[in-house]
Amino acid sequence: MHPDTPHTRPQRIAQDTYLVPRLVPAGELGFVPVNSMVITGREPVIVDTGAPLHREQWLADVFGLVAPEDVKWIFVSHDDTDHVGNLREVLERCPSATLLADFQTWQRLSVDFDMPLHRMRWLNPGESLDAGDRTLHVVLPPLFDSPATRGLVDGTSGVMWAADAFAAPAPGPVHEARDFPPGMFDASFVPFNSTANPWHGWLDPVAYGRHLDALRQLPVEVVASCHGPVLRGELLDHAYAMTRAMAGAPVVPAPGQPLLDAILAAALGPAAATAR
Template structure:
């Protein structure tokens, strides 16, 4: 059994989270625990349709079916990349080939970091820095970096017309589940303590270990500034949908990450236990 075989992905149908806005959902079972992790991307329909991140190569066939079941490839005008992790860039080449009228919204940082894996069509690129915006015909979208991130290329995407904020990897948290158990549909379905524990584990061990070094006052100001945009729904690459009163709660939680003591990070002893459970493979 390979490691990939040991961590299966489960298809979840695209979920509508706002007017013309859909989350493209893939779910991966966590290693060694009865937990599931969302691997999300998004599609925004409208005058100039947008694909937000390009999913995982491992889920390519289903991902392409889900995306192009919502929008015709020829109609896509924008492809927005939040950062250069493989689960956000896995089908980039296929999307750009299939969508001849699309421009790739990214950044100089992303191109420099990822040019060894993808030949960027620079004449089709639009470089956008944190805080800058672009007009997609019937809506203005803002490249808004979330308070926590693991890549200097990270840019979130805020749709001012719907209040939906694509937060890249921020607000990530595993949810209870596993083989044969459907994962939580929204964060409201997750126990608050489990949500907080998952956000701490992911936020510090998998995303932003530098949180232990930041000035708490400056970090709080960053969280406040992002929140000031007034988003009504948060889509994270690795969380169920966060909406309603949970949005305020999510910002409160992410604001408390700086200085929080995380649980121990899994080590070789944990790996040995996992391998033994898998039959030593």
């Protein structure tokens, strides 16, 4: 763990629902969140499994909220490392849990390890799961960076897990968008989401608008995601509006060699960048 990384603790964001936040330093931008979520209902659900970098603390946080033997469901939104980074450990420690995934996640992860097909259930967008005291609805998030990606809407708490959508760096251990310094969320929103989802430049605004309209009609009051702050009320409306405006808009170029040079210079001194 980077020595400048603030300690973070699970945050209750709705009834029976906890954000498990982790941060990764991002220089002058602040910190990139790498969050996951736990639903502590009658049939507890782990929603994404964090990154390998944070394994020890992540496991302690999650199993401080729910005992491993009580976990009934493990939902992985997609196959990226920051979402399945502790999946093997969770499968080992939670013998009663069923893995909620899909064909694409299985295909893409099967080159990493032998996935337990007999412990899996595949769910596609539009399908639902009865999790005891709640129904979980699988959705296609507003933005995504893997074809496997699915989000989750909890019909009881009104929380949506938006996977990689609505990303924005945090100023520190601040997990609600309403607590960000003024302007910070807006300033970084388009660059962050554009570089991670460069396909937005090809989108027809009307067709894409229909996708967002369908999501907005769901009974969602709180949105949590892996790489952004918790969104509610007007800030959630605003995040949707900024996302909607990205359809067909110019793509923000990803940082290139100058950023790598700057990172190396900051870490090793100016000679490191020029010596290569």
